[in-house]
Amino acid sequence: MANYWLMKSEPDVFSFADLKKRPKKTEPWNGVRNYQARNFMRDDMKQGDLILFYHSSCEVPGVAGVAKVASDAYADETQFDPKSEYFDPKATREVPRWFLVDVSFERDLKRLVPLEELKGEPALATMRLLQRGNRLSILPVAKKEFDLIVALGS
């Protein structure tokens, strides 16, 4: 049973276009330092799960494209690197604290689907992304929600 996800990224840091430009169109989703988001990657994601790639903290926040889970979960290397902004002194190689999956390009949308537009869709009113106070950078998405958003952008 495939799952569907939404993953947020600041396009100034790493955009959907950046993912597509990667040689293998794949990127390790490093830097997640929130336990709930980590647990989704470590425990619930399966290779092939589809992802709404969401642009946050930018001029027009919204869903920029479709990606997919391209690996099983493994330890995030940046937690071991003292020079990384994501370094975690409490993590060890024996007992890593942070995990990630690889994310790869799946397909383009014809246009970005803005947050503003998602808010106007009655069928999406219960989406976790749209609940007040939501800050999680990785969220599960219902298949119905996923299909509707992709249809809006297609």
Added chain:
DNA sequence: GCCAACGTTGGC
């Protein structure tokens, strides 16, 4: 740049 929401930290 502001601020609401909320997760994390650390003193007790």
Added chain:
DNA sequence: GCCAACGTTGGC
């Protein structure tokens, strides 16, 4: 184990 202080997220 409580909870105040603090830091971060992310829309506006």
